[in-house]
Amino acid sequence: xxxxxxxxxxxxxxxLLGRFTDSLRRQVEAIVAANTEELAxxxxxxxxxxxxxxxxxxxxQVKQRLHPSMQRWLTSLFAVGNTAGEALExxxxxxxxxxxxxxxxxxxxxxxxxxxRHLKQRLYEFFAEQLVDPALGGQAAIxxxxxxxxxxxxxxxxxxxxNDRNARTEEAYRLFSxxxxxxxxxxxxxxxxxxxxxxxxxxxxxxxxxxALPRLAASEFGLWYHHKAMHAFEGVxxxxxxxxxxxxxxxxxxxxxxxEDRQQAMARLTEIREGTRxxxxxxxxxxxxxxxxxxGRDALTKLLNRKFLPVVLNRELEMSRAAGKTFALxxxxxxHFKRINDTHGHEAGDQVLQxxxxxxxxxxxxxDYLFRLxxxxxxxxxxxxxxxxxxxxAERLRRQVEAEDFLVAADTLIEVTVSLxxxxxxxxxxxxxxxxxxxxxxxQAKHGGRNRxxxxxx
Numbered sequence: 001x002x003x004x005x006x007x008x009x010x011x012x013x014x015x016l017l018g019r020f021t022d023s024l025r026r027q028v029e030a031i032v033a034a035n036t037e038e039l040a041x042x043x044x045x046x047x048x049x050x051x052x053x054x055x056x057x058x059x060x061q062v063k064q065r066l067h068p069s070m071q072r073w074l075t076s077l078f079a080v081g082n083t084a085g086e087a088l089e090x091x092x093x094x095x096x097x098x099x100x101x102x103x104x105x106x107x108x109x110x111x112x113x114x115x116x117r118h119l120k121q122r123l124y125e126f127f128a129e130q131l132v133d134p135a136l137g138g139q140a141a142i143x144x145x146x147x148x149x150x151x152x153x154x155x156x157x158x159x160x161x162x163n164d165r166n167a168r169t170e171e172a173y174r175l176f177s178x179x180x181x182x183x184x185x186x187x188x189x190x191x192x193x194x195x196x197x198x199x200x201x202x203x204x205x206x207x208x209x210x211x212a213l214p215r216l217a218a219s220e221f222g223l224w225y226h227h228k229a230m231h232a233f234e235g236v237x238x239x240x241x242x243x244x245x246x247x248x249x250x251x252x253x254x255x256x257x258x259x260e261d262r263q264q265a266m267a268r269l270t271e272i273r274e275g276t277r278x279x280x281x282x283x284x285x286x287x288x289x290x291x292x293x294x295x296g297r298d299a300l301t302k303l304l305n306r307k308f309l310p311v312v313l314n315r316e317l318e319m320s321r322a323a324g325k326t327f328a329l330x331x332x333x334x335x336h337f338k339r340i341n342d343t344h345g346h347e348a349g350d351q352v353l354q355x356x357x358x359x360x361x362x363x364x365x366x367x368d369y370l371f372r373l374x375x376x377x378x379x380x381x382x383x384x385x386x387x388x389x390x391x392x393x394a395e396r397l398r399r400q401v402e403a404e405d406f407l408v409a410a411d412t413l414i415e416v417t418v419s420l421x422x423x424x425x426x427x428x429x430x431x432x433x434x435x436x437x438x439x440x441x442x443x444q445a446k447h448g449g450r451n452r453x454x455x456x457x458x
Contacts (some may be wrong), residue, residue: 010088020143025080031130032078040070046118095151099158105429109159120145186287192221215250223367227383238282245275301357303372312369313431328390329438330380331421335450337376348408355406387424394422394453417451
């Protein structure tokens with residue numbers, strides 16, 4: 001909002017409050033203060049009755065954080081002292097922030113409005129029981145209702161703006177993901193599919209148990225397909241065909257191999273090879289169709305731009321809720337980068353950034369996402385992982401950088417190290433919380449001596 005908007009909102013809220021006496025407002029403030037815990041519980045209990053809301057609010061971390069936050073919100077909303085312009089502007093900004101968070105975690109605004117309606121009804125009951133003068137019950141109800149409605153109006157406006165912005169970014173990312181490095185991506189995924197097929201042939205030849213046979217969905221190709229291609233080509237007919245073929249291979253053909261004789265097993269393997277060829281042909285068609293679109297990326301490193309980060313993280317949160325799989329954020333910061341620029345020049349610094357981007361790309365899987373956040377800071381979204389695997393990956397990456405020689409001139413090699421901050425997703429629906437955890441862990445790594453990994457505590 002512009003400054004003029006705040007002035008108008010402050011004036012409107014002051015006009016609303018001016019319709020009620022200070023005595024009435026103080027009584028309402030006292031009743032709210034005495035019952036904040038029960039009001040907060042009532043608000044979230046009624047919201048949790050909706051199956052859609054339970055996806056976002058059932059997480060224990062959410063309960064622990066939102067309950068006291070709701071109590072603070074009620075207290076500030078009905079504080080008699082919040083009449084000055086500065087205090088009301090701060091209150092307005094608070095409502096905007098809440099609306100933006102609701103958009104970020106994708107809580108439908110109608111659920112919030114429904115919760116507010118039930119909250120007002122509970123307040124009316126308290127007024128009937130606890131007002132010093134019961135005759136003021138009607139005025140107290142109007143005051144409480146108008147005050148909450150004002151807050152909801154500001155929240156809804158902020159929610160709408162944020163939601164529209166997210167939708168535009170989502171569409172931009174879809175175009176980007178369709179078109180970046182199509183030629184190399186086609187070859188990379190063709191090689192990944194072939195590599196999985198070779199691993200399968202070896203496992204069958206070694207007579208491994210059915211459970212030990214490598215699943216296509218968990219392969220390098222499978223991770224890339226489920227975390228990137230499915231999103232990029234969402235709604236396209238070929239995507240459904242590829243998904244069905246992967247499911248048939250993993251759920252029907254592979255389990256059948258173990259209980260069959262060699263001739264039957266070879267027949268199953270032939271079916272699997274036909275399936276992978278079909279996948280490759282379908283994918284080729286999709287990529288060729290997308291080749292005419294333009295794409296944007298970080299100009300220096302060719303990595304994902306940070307503006308697409310919300311789209312990617314919301315997508316991973318959605319997949320995590322649906323499939324119960326965990327992902328992690330790994331922040332990577334080049335140590336003493338200013339010293340490199342000062343000693344060898346900014347062109348050398350750019351070369352280090354490009355070599356670092358290439359090294360990170362070589363050491364990440366097809367399903368992982370690699371961003372340049374800006375300056376000398378990178379971010380990796382590590383998909384389908386757990387705490388120990390993510391830690392081992394990050395530590396291996398740190399050692400890989402430490403062992404690498406970085407070229408900054410025709411005959412000059414330098415050693416470069418990185419500090420890393422790792423945070424594992426624990427179910428909270430707001431990706432900003434996970435970003436802050438990774439950022440705090442990175443801060444500790446940098447201020448704890450650099451060239452080290454710090455893992456955020458849950």
